[in-house]
Amino acid sequence: MNIRRGLTRRDLTRQLSIAAGVATLSPALAIAKVIKPTPAQVEGPFYPVVEQADKDLDLTLIEGHSETATGEVILVRGQVFDTRARPLKNALVDVWQANHHGRYAHPDDKNPAPLDPHFQGWGVIRTDENGWYNIKTIKPAPYPLSAVSESGWRPRHIHFKVSQPGFDSLITQMYFRGDPLLAQEEELLRLPEARREVLIADATPDASGLVLFQFDIVLTTA
Ligand SMILES: [Fe+2]
Known part of the structure; x- marks a missing residue:
């Protein structure tokens, strides 16, 4: 029996097109690895405003x-x-953070903790051919949310702003595994637990003798 009996030429054309589409797309979809974009976090009030060389x-x-x-x-x-x-090679990675005492070199930071005249506090670099960035820095201290009231503390963190043409710019923060202040950090608690995890970096030994924190970042297409 001819199963195509009764089908119009238009029906056949449509069915063949659908079949061809499936045959083309399915293997690609089957092997494509899809990862979630890194969660955004607030920029905060201390993005650097004083230009530095x-x-x-x-x-x-x-x-x-x-x-x-x-x-x-x-x-x-x-x-x-x-x-x-x-x-993503050549992506712009812009990082800023508080110093060892929990103070930003920003005119609006009223925390009485001392400034460190030898801490750079801000870096703007690009990823290499394989998408890697590297920074050497100081582990930032926690700092009070307010210099004048008891309103809690922010855990240790480093701010990131990452951009690349064709992708949405991402503003986020890297946190440090084991920091007891993570349990009360509103910026983390508003995320599902699995999404929080990608913002918390583990300490691992590095061949240099320093402690290394790895923090990968996933951008989404604009
Ligand atoms: Fe901050």
């Missing part, structure tokens, strides 16, 4: 200074990906 990957040393920043020196490293897990 040195914004390189080493935040522990300001060019021309003989002394280095105070605090525990750490490495922060990661890859920037798209949602198909493809590394």
Whole structure:
């Protein structure tokens, strides 16, 4: 029996088109790895406003200074990906953070903790051919939400702003595993637990002898 009996030419054309489409798309969909974009976090009030000459990957040393920043020196490293897990080369990675005492070099930071004249505090770098960025910095201290009232503390964190043409810019924060203040951090608690996890970096030993925190970032297509 001819199963196509009764079908019009238009029906056949449509069915063949659908079949061809499925045959083309299914294998690709089956092998494509899809990863979720990194959750956004608030920018906060302390994005740097005072221009500085040195914004390189080493935040522990300001060019021309003989002394280095105070605090525990750490490495922060990661890859920037798209949602198909493809590394993004030349992505702009803009990082800023509080110093060893929990103070930002920002005119609006009223925290009485001391400034560190040798801490760079801000870096703007680009990912390499394989999407990697690397920074050397100081482990930031927690800081009070308000300098004048008892309104809680923010856990240790580093702010990131990552951008690449063709992708939505992402503003987020990296946190440190084991920080007891994470349990009360509103910016984390508003996320599902699994999504919080991707913002919390683990400490691992590095061949340099420093502690390394890996923080990968996934951007979504604009
Ligand atoms: Fe902050």
